[in-house]
Amino acid sequence: MDIRLLDVARDDLRNGWIFYECQLVGLGDRCLDVIEADVQSLSLYAGIHSKVDGFHRLLIRRFPFALYYLVEEASIDIYAILECRRDPLWIRSRLQNDRPNP
Numbered sequence: 001m002d003i004r005l006l007d008v009a010r011d012d013l014r015n016g017w018i019f020y021e022c023q024l025v026g027l028g029d030r031c032l033d034v035i036e037a038d039v040q041s042l043s044l045y046a047g048i049h050s051k052v053d054g055f056h057r058l059l060i061r062r063f064p065f066a067l068y069y070l071v072e073e074a075s076i077d078i079y080a081i082l083e084c085r086r087d088p089l090w091i092r093s094r095l096q097n098d099r100p101n102p
Contacts, residue, residue: 002075012081
């Protein structure tokens with residue numbers, strides 16, 4: 001099954017990398033490595049994570065991010081990779097905007 005990272009989720013990754021790279025050179029790359037490993041785990045474990053606002057939510061190890069995805073017939077679509085320290089109302093609003101139209 002294909003794992004697809006949607007453009008808006010790519011932007012989330014880029015923003016996370018910039019934040020951590022500004023804290024310490026190389027930390028942004030470490031963050032991306034950890035997220036990539038968790039993304040790859042979806043090939044085995046997609047669909048087992050709890051649902052939040054209509055999306056499955058995978059909590060990223062070692063960094064305060066959550067990955068929001070949907071399991072489709074032929075793919076696993078990642079809609080957002082958001083920092084867990086954000087305002088929960090902002091996260092909910094963002095996810096509602098990202099939700100595909102039926």
